[in-house]
Amino acid sequence: MDPIQTIRDGLTRLVLTALEKSRETGMFHFDSLPNFVIEVPRDEEHGDFSTNVALLLARQAKKAPRKIAEIVVGQIDLSYVPELAKMDVAGAGFINFYLDQSWLYRIPALVVSMGNRYGSGERQNQKVQVEFVSANPTGNLHMGNARGGAIGDSLANALAFAGYDVEREFYINDAGNQIEIFGQSLEARYLQLMGAKIEFPDEGYAGQDVVDTVKNIIREYNDKLLSMEPLTRQAFVVDYALKEKMAYIKNTLANFGIQYNVWFSERTLHEGGQVTQALDELRQKGYIYEEDGALWFKSTLFGDEKDEVVVRANGLPTYFAADIAYHKNKFDRGFDRVINVWGADHHGHVSRMKGAIQALGYDPDRLEILLMQLVRLYRGGVVVRMSKRTGTTVSLDELIEEVGKDAARFFFVMRSADSQMEFDLDLAKEKSQENPVYYVQYAHARIQSIFRQAKAAGFELKPPSEVDCTAFGPEELQILRKIADFPQEISVAARTLAPQRIARYALDLAGLFHSFYNHHRVLNEDRALQDARLLLMETIGITIRNGLSIIGVSAPDQM
């Protein structure tokens, strides 16, 4: 139930009817219906809603926009939309609609009755998969993974709340070149720690975490690996390390509030022959050729800058080959839409991935890729530098430890994915209203505090039907207007893959609440007013809670 959309639909029908009547009676002529909008004007002087239909019709109808607007307004029967109070023509030819503010009196009952479903959309009957983080299991989770986790999970939440059937998936890169190198690195460290004088591979993983893993292996198996064949030994240490890394990744992401439906192993694609199958299909369709001993995919046919190797001269498939098989597999699993959240460093991969999807016969628009720009951490006003030892600045688990899950998620979700963001660690930790996440949570806690006091004084929240909403003044109505927007915000955030809208909305609503709180009392007022304001508080609380829940941030009752 979306109150704004309901009104908008009503107004749209009204305008359409008026247009038809105008044409039938010969007031003006048009052949095709313009793609007009019913929107909420920025300036409230311009009404509650307005439409640009007359401006769009001017050329076809060969009349001045204002003239057309006058005619349309003359054909509209006000009584069709009960809350419609008046209309006028303004500006270049806009038609403005003014509502009777009493329509807002219905909002609290709607919100209270829907509770934690307020803002949700109707079932879309569309299967959407969101794949995010998919960090390499060869190292720690870094800030890119953190941002991807927060954005991906919040986006998935928003889509689910908006009515889509959503699955969250993590792609485990447990095969391929990097795993080979990972194995060689682990083996080299093992042998070194066991006293052998051998060189560490040039391209190897030099981080401390590899050494730590090897120490665990030694603790468990001591010298048992020394007698193994090198390949067996590498397979052994890789298996051990992958188990350990995946346990770490799962645990850290769980602490970050993320639960996946599917953990998908790249290795199963190779072992199940799906990589070969996908390449065969591309070859049959004529998109594969051989050159310099390697197999290439003709991604230039799909707008890419250069063709891309899928099987190296040494016979091993590339990461891209596995990714083609992986995406084919996704579509074969019946998803209508597949969304990937990727770091900006993968953007070169986008066009060829879409090309491969198209080559396999799928509509490339069904694959949507959300690219995130880089994160710069600040502490004490200066950039936190990359650590040479660990290869990261701060890992996700350290970030959660330092600022907490709630602040971390809110900060990442607050910014749109495609802007490079600065993350101020000091601000995230601050327990003051300067801190955006604290500001929103504090609004919720304050509301609960009011209810605790009300209860102590013997007052309870009355059902909306017993509350006189005419007690609401302009500020209460302004808040209710904002709350009425919530379902639209969810819907737009889901449609445009923009979870930052929800964070911003929560901040705006919290701001309206704090301002109200500072100007008015809820308790110890006239009973009718107190009842109405308690209901308003409940309405705000529910909406803030629902918004925060999408972002993955808790709504505490006390702080």
Next chain:
RNA sequence: GCGCCCGUAGCUCAGUGGAUAGAGCACCGGCCUCCGGAGCCGGGUGCGGAGGUUCGAUUCCUCUCGGGCGUACCA
């Protein structure tokens, strides 16, 4: 060089082709001390630049300047 993303107020950032472009912080002035730790009111110069499409452009297109990323038989 080529490709993608970004460029909005002093700073961090919003802004589904609409009417007079916003928020928070910072800064200045005035007020207030009340459910929860201070708050309230007021104060402003900005869409990097130049063209184009449009009745209308921060939004779409072209060029240009600046920043980031990519441009591997790495992932």
